Amino acid sequence: MKQNQMLNGIDDHTCKVTETICLPNSRLPRVVIVGGGFAGLALVEGLKNKDVQVVLIDRNNFHQFQPLFYQVATSGLEPDSIVFPFRKQIKGYKNVSFRLAEVKEIQASTNTVITDKGKLTYDYLVLATGTKTNFFGMEEVERNSLGMKDIRDSLNIRHMMLQNLEQAAITCDDEERDALTNFVIVGGGPAGVEMAGALAEFCKYILPKDYPEYPSSIMNIYLVEAMDELLMAMSDKASSKTLTYLENLNVKVLLKESVSNYDGTVVQTKSGKTILAKNLIWTAGVKGDFPKGIDERHVVKGNRLKTDTYLKVDGQENIYAIGDIAALISEETPKGHPQVARAAIQQGKYLACTLMGIINDKPIGLFSYKDKGSLATVGKRKAVADLGKLKFAGYFAWLLWSVVHLLSISGFRNKLLVGFNWAVSYFSYEKSNRVIIRNFKLNTTGKTQTKDNSENHLEKDVNTKKSSIDV
Numbered sequence: 001m002k003q004n005q006m007l008n009g010i011d012d013h014t015c016k017v018t019e020t021i022c023l024p025n026s027r028l029p030r031v032v033i034v035g036g037g038f039a040g041l042a043l044v045e046g047l048k049n050k051d052v053q054v055v056l057i058d059r060n061n062f063h064q065f066q067p068l069f070y071q072v073a074t075s076g077l078e079p080d081s082i083v084f085p086f087r088k089q090i091k092g093y094k095n096v097s098f099r100l101a102e103v104k105e106i107q108a109s110t111n112t113v114i115t116d117k118g119k120l121t122y123d124y125l126v127l128a129t130g131t132k133t134n135f136f137g138m139e140e141v142e143r144n145s146l147g148m149k150d151i152r153d154s155l156n157i158r159h160m161m162l163q164n165l166e167q168a169a170i171t172c173d174d175e176e177r178d179a180l181t182n183f184v185i186v187g188g189g190p191a192g193v194e195m196a197g198a199l200a201e202f203c204k205y206i207l208p209k210d211y212p213e214y215p216s217s218i219m220n221i222y223l224v225e226a227m228d229e230l231l232m233a234m235s236d237k238a239s240s241k242t243l244t245y246l247e248n249l250n251v252k253v254l255l256k257e258s259v260s261n262y263d264g265t266v267v268q269t270k271s272g273k274t275i276l277a278k279n280l281i282w283t284a285g286v287k288g289d290f291p292k293g294i295d296e297r298h299v300v301k302g303n304r305l306k307t308d309t310y311l312k313v314d315g316q317e318n319i320y321a322i323g324d325i326a327a328l329i330s331e332e333t334p335k336g337h338p339q340v341a342r343a344a345i346q347q348g349k350y351l352a353c354t355l356m357g358i359i360n361d362k363p364i365g366l367f368s369y370k371d372k373g374s375l376a377t378v379g380k381r382k383a384v385a386d387l388g389k390l391k392f393a394g395y396f397a398w399l400l401w402s403v404v405h406l407l408s409i410s411g412f413r414n415k416l417l418v419g420f421n422w423a424v425s426y427f428s429y430e431k432s433n434r435v436i437i438r439n440f441k442l443n444t445t446g447k448t449q450t451k452d453n454s455e456n457h458l459e460k461d462v463n464t465k466k467s468s469i470d471v
Contacts, residue, residue: 021099021118026053028095029359032113032120034103034291035128036063036086039323039344041410043126046352048093052359055122057115059102061086064151065409067341068418070191072154073281074161074198075206075431079151081417084410103129106293108316113291124318124355127305128348131286131324131339134302144264144442145280148191157281158433159440164278166436169213175276181219182277184267186259187284188225189232190376193242195281196223197379200249205429221251222267222275226258226284231384233338234374238384241393245378259284264442286339288325300327304336309366311351320355322347328367337369341408346370375401380426 029052033040036058047054065082072079090096101115112121133147146157161183168180183199185192199221207216223230223246229239230246230253246253254269259280261268267275288303298314300306304327306314311326313319323344327336337343350367357364373387375397383398385391402422409415424430 019118021101021115021120023055023097023099023120024053026095028053029123030055030121031124031126031355032057032122033126033128034058034113035130035323035325036060037066037128037130037323037344038341039130039326039348040126040128041089042345042348043128043322043352044090044093044096044348046349047355048090048096050095050356052095052356054093054096055120056086056090056096056098057101057103057113058086058098059100061098061100063089063410065414066149067405067408069148069151069154070195070198072151073148073157073195074202075158075433076198076425077418077421078433079155081414081421082409083151084414089410103291105291106319108293108319111318122318124320126351127290127313127319127321127325128323128344129288129290129325131302132289133282134285134287135282136285138259138261141259141262141280141282144262145186145282146442147282148195149286156440159436159438160279160442162434162436163440165207165211165219168218169211177214177218178220179265179276179278181214182222182275183220183279183281184222184224184259184262184275184277185281185283186224187282188223188227188230188253188255189283191283192223192225192281193230193246194377195283196221196246196251197249197377197382200246200251201379201429202431204249206431206434210434222254222277223251224254224257224259224267224269224284226256228256230255231376234376234384235386235391237391238374238376238386238393241384242376242378245382249379286324290321290325294319300329301335302327310354310364311347311367320351322351333369340374342372343369375404377401380429 031047031052032055033043034057036056041063044054044056062083062085068077068082071077072082086098090098101117103113103115105114112119133149135142147153164180168177171177185196203216203219207219230242231239243253258270259267260270262280265278267277267280290305294305295315298306305321305325307321307326307328309328311320311322313321324339326347329336346369354364375383375385377383377398381395381398383401384393385397385400406415406419409418
């Protein structure tokens with residue numbers, strides 16, 4: 001047995017499932033990357049086929065293209081169009097291994113990570129675990145609403161929306177019908193804006209055809225933003241244009257307003273307003289999501305890990321952080337770099353060069369972020385763009401947004417599927433994925449959702465973390 005394992009390049013000692021995660025035997029320095037988002041995959045790409053052993057760990061076996069979650073949620077795309085298996089991604093990378101596991105704890109003193117499947121050691125550890133939805137301590141809001149940080153969240157939103165619309169056609173109670181057809185989106189960043197625009201187009205073009213039982217005007221969409229403008233990270237022009245687009249789509253935008261409570265039927269705001277709604281989508285904030293083992297002294301606002309200019313976590317010798325979880329605090333970036341795909345990819349590429357420089361004892365430079373601009377869409381033919389001093393909106397901004405997103409999706413098949421769906425939608429406003437595969441119900445006693453076994457039919461394609469990408 002041992003001889004066969006050694007012939008396959010596997011050390012017998014690492015094959016004790018209850019103790020250590022089995023890995024190919026290698027004398028090269030081992031880099032363990034936790035998280036396969038934009039940052040983690042960019043690092044993998046930079047280290048592929050180099051003189052280093054790379055181990056990618058993720059709780060999912062696929063990469064998720066987060067900028068298009070809202071299209072899955074509103075029936076525009078199927079989930080398998082925007083997810084891509086890690087093993088297919090790393091096919092041909094001789095020095096890269098993937099392991100499906102969730103890291104629970106880091107033991108820096110012994111260079112060990114503890115997962116739900118076992119443990120493994122590292123020479124260099126990179127945390128690229130991203131963020132999760134931040135409900136700011138409002139437990140009742142968290143129990144009764146849905147975030148949008150995972151492909152499963154998008155599917156839950158879709159099924160909640162379709163089930164509620166069907167129930168609204170059944171009920172004879174006017175108040176219940178209003179609650180079932182009202183949608184509240186909390187957060188006026190790219191994710192909230194794009195979700196509101198997509199829902200508004202669903203209401204305008206799909207609802208009259210599918211639900212002749214009641215007028216499309218019955219579906220009200222509210223976008224709640226605590227600040228005095230939308231898209232705070234973009235220019236004033238982009239913000240005002242976005243507001244105009246949404247209002248033209250009959251979205252009720254509530255600025256300088258914030259949600260204080262939500263019991264599943266009534267949304268309460270701090271100013272005393274109440275909105276009757278059984279659909280609340282939370283995009284108002286995120287916080288870092290990383291395993292135990294990092295001293296709280298090195299955690300900054302937003303639950304992010306403070307790093308130096310080499311992206312090394314403060315207080316650690318061989319632990320690095322990249323992507324949304326990392327906060328490089330400096331005079332130029334007092335709040336850290338923006339939590340967007342562009343910054344994550346740049347950090348991943350930089351760290352690949354840095355680690356190889358350290359291993360080969362070569363000089364390394366400091367990380368320098370290059371802001372190439374931002375894009376956000378509000379619906380078909382409507383988008384805003386900030387490209388340095390060039391700021392514009394409308395059809396060409398939407399066309400640029402579409403091209404950038406399409407080119408950024410992993411896999412030729414996925415690009416083809418998304419491109420085809422967009423082409424059909426462009427000419428017909430059709431959304432062909434309006435099917436209820438499973439029964440969805442919020443489990444208000446906890447954070448998870450209950451569903452029946454029929455969901456497996458849909459989720460088999462995906463094998464079961466700002467909804468915008470920047471140029």
